Amino acid sequence: ASITGGAYLSLDSGHSFFEIGLAGLSVSSIALNASNTQIYAVAYNSGIWKGHIPAGLGSGILTVTNTNDSGANTLREAITSANRNPGPDSIRFAIPKSDPGFEPATGAWRIRVLNALPDITDAGLTIDGSSQNEFTGEDSNPAGPEIIIDGSAAGDFTIAFNILTSDVEIKQLCINGFGDCGISMFGENTRGNTVTGCYIGTDAAGKTAKPNDRGIFIQETAANTISGNLISGNDKFGIYIMGAASQNNVISGNLIGTDITGNNDLGNGWTGISINSDKNTIGGSSENKHNIISGNGQDGISIRGNMNVIQGNLVGTDVTGSSIVANDKNGIMVWAGQENIIGGQEPGESNIIAGNHKSGILVGDASETKIIGNAIGTDSSGTQNMGNDGLGIGLFYGASNGIIGPGNIVAFNTIGIQVYGDSSIQNTITQNSITANDGYGIANESGGNANLAPPVIFEIKNGTVTGAAPPGSVVEIFSDDDDEGKIYEGMTTADAGGNFEWNGAPAGPFVTATATDSAGNTSQFSQPKNVTSVAETAELIIPMEFSLSQNYPNPFNPVTKIQFALPLRSKVTLKVYNFLGEALSTLIDGNMPAGTHTLLFDGEQLSSGIYFYRLQATDARNARTFTQTLKLTLLK
Known part of the structure; x- marks a missing residue:
């Protein structure tokens, strides 16, 4: 009897069959050779036909024995056979050094792909580049993988491995030169895949860029793991994850944007990791899960999604976390998402985000972002100057209900934390170390955090800090070398009259404070008070009359001292106005004890010109109200 439509082979007594050739032929008889590597057929009108049976077919192990693009025992044939063979398969490599694709200089074998490899549809398939070592009995390329999949001759828009199924593992391959992705995973039925130990976008030594257009692209697929890879040198993204179904993916233990040493810039042209989906994890608390994400042409990490977690990574530094390998834009950008977490309080969850050419972390149009326990602009000790060129943390354009702290170290940036815009509100900044930034430690601008007024410290005496x-509001007390908050000392609560008292022993030399209202808005730091200076807090002699003294120096640039006297405890308002009578800054708005008080006014944000400061004081008995306005001149 003739067979029409092809030849099929069963290795399980006919329970399952897979096609091995002869498609479209009408065959009168078939036979196998003794080693089961060739099939012979007599076909009507076609004479005698001979076909190759792939090595290992039916055993679950398919062996690649040469670097040819196509033909017997090639990678292309192995993928095709695996797709046809039911059940999980393993593709292994056993290529001799006599093969023309062997490169003695690198110790690697180059498979030059001439067109797209077959899509991978065999669930459970493993493509194992490490098997080449087992075949040769030596590590011929100690610097990296022994097998190079080279797409430089495959044309534009070509993907090296296009995975359309689940539980596939790609391990220890060098994948470069492809006009599209090194690895792509697509579809809701595609999940649970693993990429490990690969070099994607570099040479086999991990030192030179050999770009794919994109490194790894994951779309509408969940629970995949990208671990222990070098993903650098690609023209666009290192890793791009998108789609509503793309959840619970884990990116850990990779070098993304550096060379294999983790010390030198080999950046991807765009963002290192871009996620446009929910509930994914970048990094982890254990050391082997920390990613190095540095040297990339845009952001280190970009998030547009909800409930993603970023922990334990080095973003903008080398592998030690102590030298800069900057990303060209922000270290981490979170835009238009909810409940994303950066860092954590447990050991190993802190990120180091330093040296980037824009901000360390930029959050925009996103709510309930948590930024906890990170080093931003410095190393893990908080002592090394590795400042981001822009902000340490920026909360912009609708960034709301965020929690910044506890435990962040924000240092050596242009501004520590900036909250900008009247829709960026209810962001709580708590229990951090913010110090040695070029400008403000905390800057609320254009309505950010409702422009909540900072506290005023009246007095520091015998370890007690009092103020308004x-x-x-919750008042947090800090010590600093200047006017920020290096050491978190503790907290207290202002009473219904706005007065607060905190008892402790602040380290100094200066003490500052922040206020956080019931809505969660946190103020800027207060003006600093010197722990040891009695003269700067209140004179021992109670003045007889209200008075407001001329500021000194005047003219000034940019800081001047303002002094006033209160004969009785009073409700005090002290504001600075421009020439048009518009209020620019509220220096004091609260109750103050009797005495002579001095504070500093910083005009750093103002341009040169004539300004006015106005004191209004009403004594506690409401018997007298004193008002006086004086002129001050800022010259820059």
Whole structure:
């Protein structure tokens, strides 16, 4: 009897069959050779036909024995056979050094792909580049993988491995030169795949860029793991994840944007990791899960999604976390998402985000972002100057209900934390170390955090800090070398009249404070008070009359001292106005004790010109109200 439509082979007594050739032929008889490597057929009108049976077919192990693009025992044939063979398969490499694709200089074998390899549809397939070592009995390329999949001759828009199924593992291959992705995973039925130990976008030594257009692209597929790879030198993204179904993917232990040493820039042209989906994890608490994401042409990490977690990574530094390998834009950008987490309080969850050419972390149009326990602009000790060129943390254009802290170290940036715009509100900044930034430690601008007024520290005496703050607000006390908050000392609460008292022993030399209202808005730092200076807090002699003294120096640039006297405890408002009578800054708005008080006004944000400061004081008995306005001149 003739067979029409092809030849099929069963190795399980006919329970399952897979096609091995002869498609479209009408065959009268078939036979196998003794080693089961050739099939012979007599076909009507076609004479005698001979076909190759792939090595290992039916055993679950398919062996690649040469570097040819196509033909017997090639990678292309192995993928085709695996797709046809039911059940999980393993593609292994056993290529001799006599093969023309062997490169003695690198110790690697180059498979030059001439057109797209077959899509991978065999669930459970493993393509194992490490098997080449087992075949040769030596590590011929100690610097990296022994097998190079080279797409430089495959044409534009070509993907090296296009995975359309689940539980596939790609391990220890060098994948470069492809006009599209090194590896792509697509579809909701595609999940649970693993890429490990690969070099994607570099040479086999991990030192030179050999770009793919993109490194790894994951779309509408969940629970994949990208671990222990070098993903650098690609023209666009290192890793790009998108789609509503792309959840619970894990990116850990990779070098993304550096060379294999983790010390030198070999950046991807665009962002290192870009995620446009929910519930994915970048990094982890254990050391082997920390990613190095540095040297990339745009952001280190970009997030547009909800409930993603970024922990334990080095972003903008080398593998030690102590030298800069900058990303060209932000270290981490979170835009238009909710409940994303950067860092954590447990050991190993902190990120180091330093040296980037824009901000360390930029959050925009995103709510409930948590930024906890990170080193931003410095190393893990908080002592090394590795500042981001822009902000340490920026909260912009609708960034709301965020929690910044506890435990962040924000240092050596242009501004520590900036909250910008009247829709960027209810962001709580708590229990951090913010110090040695070029400008403000915390800057609320254009309505950011509702422009909540900072506290005013009246007095530091015998370890007790007293002052005024918005009524009912939580007041945090800090020590600093200047006017920020290097050491978190503790907290207290302002009473209904706006008065607060904190008892402790601040380290100094200066003490500052922040206020956080019931909505979660946190103020800028207060003006600093010197722990040891009695003269700067209140004179021992109670003045007889209200008075406001001329500021000194005047003219000034940019800081000047303003002094006033209160004969009784009073409700005090002290504001600075421009020439048009518009209020620019509220220096004091609260109750103050009797005495002579001095504070500093910083005009750093103002341009040169004539300004006015106005004191209004009403004594506690409401018997007298004193008002006086004086002129001050800023010359820059």
